[in-house]
Amino acid sequence: MRSLLIIHNESTATERRTERSARKLLPEYILQSEGYQVRHTNKEEQAREWLMESEAAILHVPIADINRIAPKLLERKTVPLVWWCSSLTMSQSLESCEDDVRIDGVLTPSMSGSEIHWVLHFSTKQCFERKQWADEKQMLLSKLEERKWIDMAKGILCEIKNISEAEAYELLRKQAMNERKRMVDVATSIVKVYQLLQSQK
Template sequence: MKSILVVEEGRPPVSMHSLQQNCRTFHRVANEDEAKGFISVADAAVMHVPLERMQHWQSAIAGMKRLPTLWLCSEKAVPGEIDFGFMLDGVLFSSMNTLEMGVALKWGQRVFLQRKRWAEEREQLLQRIDERKWIDQAKAVLCEIKGITEAEAYDFLRKQAMNERKRIGDIAASIVKVYQLIHG
């Protein structure tokens, strides 16, 4: 990692030597205003905050920039089974040596990238479902108005999309919206 943003709120400073050895630049911040100053250059965020403040900080950092988020745990007793309630890509401990810290950071980055890909795939699938709904509604409208079969209605939509150089879902949505406007 090139640059790590370390949020230290409400925690006494701990040795960050192992963490510093795994990046070129290292920025310590204590509040959101300070974080805004360094977020543009950060490749990861390490939260050294109480567990009850993690959700606040994760939301604040995610609102500024999407990047791997790790928690530097210095709790006396590490919580066993908890539902964090926020996106966390990894957990670090100040007792980790440089190699362990490096592996944990790389793992956190990998988890972040995988989560990002899943979110993108989810968004694409939701768009496809939405497009499919418009297409099905448009086919029904075309069948009713033109007195054609569903297959013929789909062919009509496909040809119209090619002629107008638009996506079939956009053509279908336009047809349904005009129909609703006229018959609504």
């Protein structure tokens, strides 16, 4: 990982205009001195644009801002989100430390180059594991939704045709094959037509 995007807010952006000794604690200074290519911005639209060329986003903002910024970034591109925990961002985050925050790692100004490397490496692994979990969760929710429609359609067929659940399932399966559709699509059609007829009674 070489290309990093640092996102500031208004208060952390003013830190960059401080005296030279304090500047050495800024994320862009530290990360550049460790060989990383760094861009930084406090503008959300620019952050979303530059994110496309970055391998991670370093959030130099209070914790309360992370949950507002993160979804906008991640709808653009999946990258590790790493919080830069400076004395300023920490002091602005005291009330938010119990919040459920979506970050993959934490960096501090006192870390050595190898510690920074390992945090970024770990953050990348964490980010893609969480994406995989989110994808699996979405797939399971989708399957549960499909199961719901199929079960409702089976119930309707059992009631109307006076058949068993197994027979209703087999009827749905055959209809789906005949129409060259997914079983859930046939089931959804049956349920919606049934609900429409019931509402007209």
